[in-house]
Amino acid sequence: MRTTIDLDYDTLVAAKEVARMENVSLGKVISRLVRQALTGGAAQQAGNVPAATATATATATGFVPFAPRGAVISNELIDRLRDAEGV
Template identity: 40%
Template sequence: MRTTLDIDEDVLLVAKEVAEQQGISKGKALSQLAREALTRQAAIATRNGVPLFPRQPDAEVVTLEIVNELRDGLS
């Protein structure tokens, strides 16, 4: 599909390099780079320097009591 876009110079330079290295058009290179960026998993969030696991919006909150019950059940 053809369209006109204003692309920042640094982004265009990278697209040109990728296109040249892979022997594809600049448009295909931009599409490929955009697709990779869109499907890449979001950066892992941290709290107090500790990485947080992703969770489902409807997931139950894990409390200290639940953790203790699970720990005690394994002993």
């Protein structure tokens, strides 16, 4: 999907360098990095690490992220679940 985002100069340069080193598009690098940030770093570069081998380390908030289940939980999904539960 095509969109426009405003990145800080240093992050853009760093992402471009990663893309160049990995010989992939800038969009793929940005998508992967955002996905890692949204999943608490659970998604690794080479793919998802099985839950049995993942190291349980707390984030800055002190919570240990759940193991990835192959789907991103959106606000829309949460709203649908709340409606189904009557909350």
